Amino acid sequence: MRIGELARASGMTVRALRHYDEIGLLVPSERTHAGYRVYAGEDVARLFRIVALRGLGLSLADVAAALGGHDVHAVVERRLAALDEQLAEGRRLRERLARVLDGASPHELMDAIERMTMYDRHYTPDQQDQLAERRAALGEDGLAAAERDWAELLDAVRAEQAAGTDPSDPRVQELAARWRALIQQFTGGDAGLHDSLNAMYETEGAARASRGALDGEVMDYMRRAMQG
Amino acid sequence: MRIGELARASGMTVRALRHYDEIGLLVPSERTHAGYRVYAGEDVARLFRIVALRGLGLSLADVAAALGGHDVHAVVERRLAALDEQLAEGRRLRERLARVLDGASPHELMDAIERMTMYDRHYTPDQQDQLAERRAALGEDGLAAAERDWAELLDAVRAEQAAGTDPSDPRVQELAARWRALIQQFTGGDAGLHDSLNAMYETEGAARASRGALDGEVMDYMRRAMQG
DNA sequence: TTGCTCCTCACGTCACGTGAGGTGGC
């Protein structure tokens, strides 16, 4: 049996058969004087076993091991375990994809993806559930109001900072109080969430953690105000 | 920001960052006179977008497309569709693996894998269900009895063939009748199953189709007996 | 002599990991 015929009979490509020869997985038992590969009956039988094992998703190394006398049962079980791992991973990824696709409008999608990635790094799944609950409780109107509150507060802070007002000044202290209140609204008073939020600002930096809403200088100014 | 620092901050490896530079995905906006890569704030921001998109399982080409102004929503949706396809494939494979693992004893596992592979090529899923039902109906004892029947019949056929008995001889004709009966038991009289069985013997050859139980010569002898 | 089959290199794939060998910076 020559290589083309065997390829047709087995559904493999000629190149694949040559590859198996190269790596020693299936070496034809004969060659013609011109170098043509000649496959004998036992070679054909071996190829069909190879095809069957490949059909289980085994690597060529595992196929070789299985044919080489290794415990086939163990090889297949390992493959099953690896596949289960892979499927679980795939399902988690699917979750993420679906979450960003229906959680964000198309034009803010990139932003939502980045936020999700950062949140996944800093909040536990439980904490993310808490945050989602709190957002749901606020409702659309509540969220929009909170965003307005933040924007107004930040404007005011920046104005004082630009004017050079001392952080201990009563006017700035009043802004600090509003700041605390908004954070309190975000965390719902949960100490764990508060810690995670702080840790995120610490490790990611104010600019990324706030998604561009504030920078390091504003943050420093407010820290001094809240400590003073 | 130098490359090591950025690697630590982003969780990527230095090599990966160099790779992104090589392929033009993230080219640092500066180099020191000694050739050190210097990443500016916008480079850092771009890297974090890259990391976020990679976290969705996008290829670097898709990441580049998404950052290059392509419709992120469409890119992510395509990724989701591809992942679903992949998951379905994985589940089918898992099915196969589980099927051979609990359908066969360890020492006949290799054989079961080959049989399953061949059956999957020649019987439709419905037909395989039918066969499974018929096996279940026969029970362990029935299956063992059928195997004994086949073994005895084959011994008898080989004996007549070796003795040079003409296929039209009444003794051989009686064997042919038993042969038909056993096949009838296997197919349950279903014409579709019978056709698939014949097609399998046709394309795979008697030796492989019967898993070594009979060879081309016995098969030819019986064909003549049944036609005669 | 003309198609068809076969042969042997050898590069390309994807996203880096892993040295090798060398140099800037504090």
Place this chain on the structure above:
DNA sequence: TTGCTCCTCACGTCACGTGAGGTGGC
């Protein structure tokens, strides 16, 4: 001067696909 960080090649990974350039076999 000594560590530490950085640099540029360049091979290896996995299972082949895809030419290029050439030669048997009927």
